[in-house]
Amino acid sequence: MNKKLTELTDEELIKEFQDNNTIEAYEILVSRFKDPLTNYVYRFLGDRDICIDIVQDTMIKFYLHKDSYKSFAKFSTWIYTIAGNLARNELKRRKRRTIFSLNPDDEEKKIQIEDTSFVSPERATDSQMKGEIIQKALLKVKPVYREVVILRDIEGLSYEEIAEITELSIGTVKSRINRGRKHLQELLKNIYSG
Amino acid sequence: MKKDLYNSTNEEFNHVIKLLKELPKEQAPDNFEYNLFTKIKNKNFTTNIPEKKTFYPWKIFIPATAGLAASLIVLTTFFNESDSLENPFQIQPKLRNEIGSTLLSSSNLISNLGKNSKISENDVVINEKLETEILEDNLQVNEKLVAEKTQINAESPSEVFTFDNYNSTNLDEVLGEKRNSPNIINRRAQLVGNNNASSFNGFYIREEVDKKYVETMKAKMDSLKKEFKNKKKNMKISQ
Numbered sequence: 001m002n003k004k005l006t007e008l009t010d011e012e013l014i015k016e017f018q019d020n021n022t023i024e025a026y027e028i029l030v031s032r033f034k035d036p037l038t039n040y041v042y043r044f045l046g047d048r049d050i051c052i053d054i055v056q057d058t059m060i061k062f063y064l065h066k067d068s069y070k071s072f073a074k075f076s077t078w079i080y081t082i083a084g085n086l087a088r089n090e091l092k093r094r095k096r097r098t099i100f101s102l103n104p105d106d107e108e109k110k111i112q113i114e115d116t117s118f119v120s121p122e123r124a125t126d127s128q129m130k131g132e133i134i135q136k137a138l139l140k141v142k143p144v145y146r147e148v149v150i151l152r153d154i155e156g157l158s159y160e161e162i163a164e165i166t167e168l169s170i171g172t173v174k175s176r177i178n179r180g181r182k183h184l185q186e187l188l189k190n191i192y193s194g
Numbered sequence: 195m196k197k198d199l200y201n202s203t204n205e206e207f208n209h210v211i212k213l214l215k216e217l218p219k220e221q222a223p224d225n226f227e228y229n230l231f232t233k234i235k236n237k238n239f240t241t242n243i244p245e246k247k248t249f250y251p252w253k254i255f256i257p258a259t260a261g262l263a264a265s266l267i268v269l270t271t272f273f274n275e276s277d278s279l280e281n282p283f284q285i286q287p288k289l290r291n292e293i294g295s296t297l298l299s300s301s302n303l304i305s306n307l308g309k310n311s312k313i314s315e316n317d318v319v320i321n322e323k324l325e326t327e328i329l330e331d332n333l334q335v336n337e338k339l340v341a342e343k344t345q346i347n348a349e350s351p352s353e354v355f356t357f358d359n360y361n362s363t364n365l366d367e368v369l370g371e372k373r374n375s376p377n378i379i380n381r382r383a384q385l386v387g388n389n390n391a392s393s394f395n396g397f398y399i400r401e402e403v404d405k406k407y408v409e410t411m412k413a414k415m416d417s418l419k420k421e422f423k424n425k426k427k428n429m430k431i432s433q
Contacts (some may be wrong), residue, residue, distance in 0.1 A: 030230065034222040042220040055222060059230050060239055131218055153214040181207040188213060 010075035018066050037083045043150045044087045046139045058083040077164040137187040145180030152177050326422050
């Protein structure tokens, strides 16, 4: 039975979970999407602890509102939409906190402060260091551009899927991706010029 | 020239795309599923995202400012009395006759009130008779005054006004033919500012008698007369 379930597509699994409340189907879907969603949310927010919480919430929402999924849509776009919405809400909440908070020890401020100490190309040889630099650069890109760039260039989704997740037209998605990439190119010129 | 970002190819950003694709994939922790299923099992569906308590000092002013704004709106919309106030410059002045008649009637009423303090049937009848007589007298006086005024206005308008003849100028005279009259020469001296000239009171304009107004006043008086006559008749019948 389990072997059969693992062979099923995402859409077949969600249908199984919807119709028969098969918890195994749900477990398989969680195992399939936990890593891509964690990667997506982490790249978008830049905070690992909160990213794990958001992915957990995404999975709980999926469990509670399984019937709101309609079979004509791809399961991946549906679950990415939930995670994206939660991540965007978290980002908004942080922004509000950084604007209104009077607490000088507020951790969130660290993210908002612009990092001017960009590492020189010589030091950026290490892949881990490179990854950190790219992540910092990504966080400097506007959230509307960042989101689509992550979905396209890191998660490898198609334009159509991104348009469905973000509820934008394909044209807008393409233009936002290019704008995001352009901004990133400017921020990362130190890395690939050396 | 602006770059067409919509149609630009991926080649331009090949390096950025490559860098992004090379990024290490972030993975969920090993206990991710365990934590998730324990939450589901325990029906603990509250979010784990920390909600930090923040202090907004201006938060307390929000209801106060909203209340103030609302009260201001209410006051300006519902209690705006600026329209109801009459502009004193737009109020038509009362005629001398009207003022006289109102004063007379009010004085009569006051005197009658004093008399009526000891109420008896005879007193009431006497008072009513007195009232009618006084009012009739007043009406006659008013009629005479109106007639006099209309006559005066028609004959010599300058006599009606109480301006000092030496310290004022009749515009009709000035604008008319009597330009070289000695009075006007004296006025000119006043206007120019001779040392001997006394203070200048100003110009005055002849007031045209409004015939329609006089007619309406007459009609009013007639109706009042009729009413008093009717009252008299009724009184006699009742006696």
